[in-house]
């Protein structure tokens with residue numbers, strides 16, 4: 001039986017961030033990952049010879065080299081990564097597009113401000129006041145009371161559509177709550193998207209993950225793939241280790257879990273965790289998404305799409321909530337990864353579309369075993385595939401079509417240029433990441449301090465409260481610091 | 496270790512923490528925090544690196560002594576006596 005200083009559940013952004021910190025300071029640490037690839041919600045895969053990223057549209061929190069006091073710089077210092085190594089290339093510009101109004105924004109906040117001033121002249125003073133409130137709020141203070149963002153935003157801005165236009169990108173990129181956000185989460189997202197902005201490496205998320213894995217291994221960390229955790233073992237309210245899917249037991253002083261709050265409670269025997277914390281079990285997150293990836297025969301710019309990312313709603317009021325239907329295609333995110341300022345042309349010209357989706361509806365559809373069939377009917381004729389589609393694949397085909405139809409008010413018709421399509425659903429997300437309900441942003445209940453109710457077991461990543469690529473990594477880092485390194489430093493005998 | 500080497504040791508650690516930072520013109524009498532992009536997480540790293548590289552332990556309550564290069568020297572002189580500079 002092996003004993004570790006720390007066991008980390010999950011090789012996603014937060015698990016790897018935490019792992020690097022602990023390995024760097026010579027802790028005996030192992031990262032356990034159930035899947036055969038790392039990355040979690042931001043992993044990668046290959047489909048018909050094409051390399052796709054699961055999650056990455058954009059890395060938020062862009063910062064210039066040497067910029068002081070920003071999350072990205074903090075992260076680089078903590079992981080000892082040079083700015084150059086990230087290979088970041090900035091967006092051109094993006095937009096929020098609603099009926100009759102469009103707000104462009106870029107990594108220069110002035111663009112958004114001037115767009116608001118032009119489109120909503122009577123709201124600019126309120127917008128400025130909101131901006132000031134955001135700037136002055138310290139989101140790192142974990143003791144601040146939880147406030148509702150909508151109330152605060154509406155106190156500054158009286159035009160309901162503008163309120164929703166501001167919320168739309170922030171919710172799509174990071175809200176576990178329907179139609180509102182915690183104010184601190186709103187501030188984090190506002191800063192990371194509007195103040196700091198978007199960038200990406202030429203090679204996408206693979207590049208980031210390779211950096212992290214290399215750094216972790218070089219520091220002496222152990223990584224076990226295809227190694228699921230079946231149970232977190234605890235005695236008298238203290239975590240002592242984990243039991244793996246194969247029955248093996250590993251013990252540790254500290255367990256950091258990125259599996260999610262609801263999922264971690266289950267790993268402990270759900271009731272015991274919540275009861276110890278004096279809380280009700282955490283509610284499962286409701287928000288999941290479908291993602292369609294269209295491979296075009298030419299760059300998106302050549303068919304008239306200039307934006308890097310478009311956040312849209314086809315109704316004046318944006319409804320960020322779990323739909324009754326399989327998907328809600330009346331709003332979404334359209335991402336053109338080729339419209340970042342990349343030094344070289346991308347391997348593929350992509351248009352990616354994200355829509356809010358209902359996990360339960362997708363989950364109940366019958367699915368035949370065997371390979372997926374192409375999402376588009378025409379593709380069948382080309383490949384000569386004749387398998388009768390099952391309910392799941394039929395639904396994919398139907399919602400793919402709707403999803404494309406409903407973005408046409410925001411971008412020119414790209415459909416004739418589509419060579420290949422892939423689509424994944426909440427069910428896919430659940431399958432590969434273990435997040436219950438395919439809840440990309442986790443439970444609406446966050447554990448800001450990481451405390452789980454069981455001594456020695458801490459929540460990292462999405463359900464600690466910081467999400468997205470940069471947020472999740474920072475979460476892993478700060479929890480590893482707080483619960484292992486700082487404690488360690490505090491308890492060493494002074495000689 | 497000489498006083499100069501103690502300063503070198505601290506600067507060496509800061510360079511490793513933030514390779515993008517210019518450390519060539521640090522004023523030894525001025526607070527490091529006011530001249531460089533260092534937050535409390537970074538001070539934890541300086542402390543942990545001191546322990547890893549030189550076996551020197553700095554308890555939480557003594558962090559304030561690491562405020563400037565000069566105060567580092569004053570605080571670390573005895574603790575670092577007889578140790579070799581690690582590059």
Ligand SMILES: Cc1cc2nc3c(=O)[nH]c(=O)nc-3n(C[C@H](O)[C@H](O)[C@H](O)COP(=O)(O)OP(=O)(O)OC[C@H]3O[C@@H](n4cnc5c(N)ncnc54)[C@H](O)[C@@H]3O)c2cc1C
Pocket residue numbers: 009010011012013014015032033034035038039040041042054055056057058059060227228229230258259263289291429432433434435440460461462463467468469470472
């Ligand atoms: C479609 C989509 C688009 C996105 N777009 C962006 C974007 O453009 N920009 C951005 O910044 N963020 C984006 N995100 C969000 C971002 O990917 C996540 O917030 C972040 O990756 C979360 O990291 P994490 O470490 O908290 O969790 P995860 O990535 O979920 O890591 C948890 C890991 O734990 C493993 N695991 C779970 N249970 C067990 C167990 N019992 N035993 C062993 N291993 C286990 C899982 O397999 C997983 O690898 C997107 C996400 C999705 C799904």
